[in-house]
Amino acid sequence: MTSAQTPIPFAEPPWLNGLPSPYYNESHRRWQKACRAFISEHLLKNAMEWEREETVPEHVFGQFAEGLMLIPCLPAPLPVEWLKSLGIHELPGGVKVEEFDYIHSAIYGDEMARSGLSGPSGSLTTGMAFGVPPIIKFGNRALQERYLPELLTGKKRTCIAITEPSAGSDVANIQTTAVKSACGKFFIVNGTKKWISNGIWSDYSSMAVRTGGPGPSGLSMLVVPLKGYPGVTMRRLKVQGQISAGTTFIELDDVKVPVENLIGEEGMGMKYIMTNFNHERLFIAVGATRQARVALSAAFEYVMKREAFGKTLMEQPVVRHRLAKAGALLESQWAWVESFVYQMTKLTKAEADVELGGLTALTKANSGMVLNECAQCAILLFGGNGYTRTGMGEIAERMYREVPGVRIPGGSEDVMLDLAIRQLVKNYKAKTKALESEGSKL
Structure with missing residues (x-):
């Protein structure tokens, strides 16, 4: 079989390789197929070229808006009342707007990052994903009526x-x-x-x-x-x-x-900003984990073919060790992301903000560290080709440049690590105090 028929190891998350998973239902599977078909046609096949040209053509935003493929970057649950008032009842794949959950959201973010580049997809989604939610969540009705109809339909950005x-x-x-x-x-x-x-x-x-x-x-x-x-x-x-x-x-x-x-x-404003950051950081973590897949699977495929010292690079123990170390980090991060988004489907917004706020910062920070490991692995295994901006190693070179764009925006890595622990300590103290209070009543 060719690599087009059999996925390169680490190229896809386990559930897309046919392995059992408790998280995905039929709606999620239909959604993934619809996302892959649309995004492959309208974004992925030209993503590298557009990144070289440093801009995505304006008509692409219109295609995504018309195809209802900007709305999924909003936080789940979607603003159902507003969408239905605009005549939007169903997304591609037959997913009703009221059934869209954070697992659908994660699938979308994963598919949008399959080029390995965050620029082309970010040019389409960043404004909708992070600029519109404050209006939906906190704006009064008059403000929403002035701006949401044109923003949700992509007529304005x-x-x-x-x-x-x-x-x-x-x-x-x-x-x-x-x-x-x-x-x-x-x-x-x-x-x-x-x-x-x-x-x-x-x-x-x-x-x-x-x-x-x-x-x-x-x-x-x-x-x-x-x-x-x-x-x-x-x-x-x-x-x-x-x-x-x-x-x-x-x-x-x-x-x-x-x-x-x-x-x-x-x-x-501070409260609104912090609440908005949770969605941004989780969205970044999902995309970065897919980017890590792109980097590592590209390296895996390359060392299967590249020969040095009379054998393929894959036959070198040190190469296998690098792939194993990066692969273990990658799959651990993805398992965490999957369980995280599942928890988001079971908690209320208020509960998630308290219980997962600090952990959102932590998974975002960890996604950057995992991407760094996988991108570094790729560039080292590609060797001179990975240091070159064109040719077979271009993807590795570009992936390595993508790493700081995960580790800095949305809250820089060191700040996220500190925030996560401070939030966990705060929750611990609050729960301990509550238990002591309950105990004093007995």
């Missing part, structure tokens, strides 16, 4: 704008200000946002701003118009990986934003 030149993972230190005008009808926004994915194409942004004093209690979120709006200047940034995702530097100079564009309540 948005992004999430949190990070600043001096405030990345340190969200509480955001400096962009939003001060009410004398007439009280506008927020006047001044500041800069940096490393904003999709910003250059976005009509709007769900933006973190400082409406009050220092610290987290002074933060709010606004829907800020971007493209072509007075006082807004945007330019593309050259970055190491995710090149085609439209990473943007945004300058805001006395930008007048109607007070009606406030998302939720003033001063609650």
Whole structure:
């Protein structure tokens, strides 16, 4: 059999290799087939070329919007009421919008990352995945009615704008200000946002701003118009990986934003941002784990054929050792991701935020470390070819450049590791206190 008929080891998660799994039902399996067919046709076959050209053609976003393949990057459960009001009752594969769960979401994220590159898929999904949810979760009805119809149908584009030149993972230190005008009808926004994915194409942004004093209690979120709006200047940034995702530097100079564009309540921005991060980090973890598969399976296939010292590289014990070490980390991470998304289908949003908030940060951080191991394994086994930007080793070279794009955005790795433990300690103390309180009543 050829490799086209028999998957290279590590190329697919176990359930797609026909092994039993308790997590996937018939709806999930139909969904996976529909995702693979659509994404293969409209994204994967051109992903590498678009990454070389550093942009994805504008019509591709339209194809994904028309095919209802942007909606699945939203957090589960989907905004069923809004989707049905827009005439969207069913997704490809016959998946009803009300049955879409976090396992469907993980399948989608896994399939979108099958090129190994996060730029082409990120150019389509980042705005919808992270910019729209704050409006859905926390916006009042009037705000939703103004923006959701066009955003959910892909007629307009948005992004999430949190990070600043001096405030990345340190969200509480955001400096962009939003001060009410004398007439009280506008927020006047001044500041800069940096490393904003999709910003250059976005009509709007769900933006973190400082409406009050220092610290987290002074933060709010606004829907800020971007493209072509007075006082807004945007330019593309050259970055190491995710090149085609439209990473943007945004300058805001006395930008007048109607007070009606406030998302939720003033001063609650930090809470909204942190809640939004959970979805972002899990989405990153799913995609990064698939990227690790791409890197490791490419290396596996290469060393089966490449000869040195009179034998294939696979016949060298040190090569097998590298593959085994990386493969064990990869499959362990995927098993964790699968159990994680299953837990998300069984917990309420409030329960998941408490029980899984810290672990979300941890699985995101671990996904970056696993990707690093698999990408490093690939580039070393490809040798000189893996150090070359063209030819048979191009995928390894590009995968290695993708690693920092997982370890830094969405909360840098060291911050995530610390956050995870602090959250676990907090939960432990709260549960211990509750048990002691119960015991005192007996």
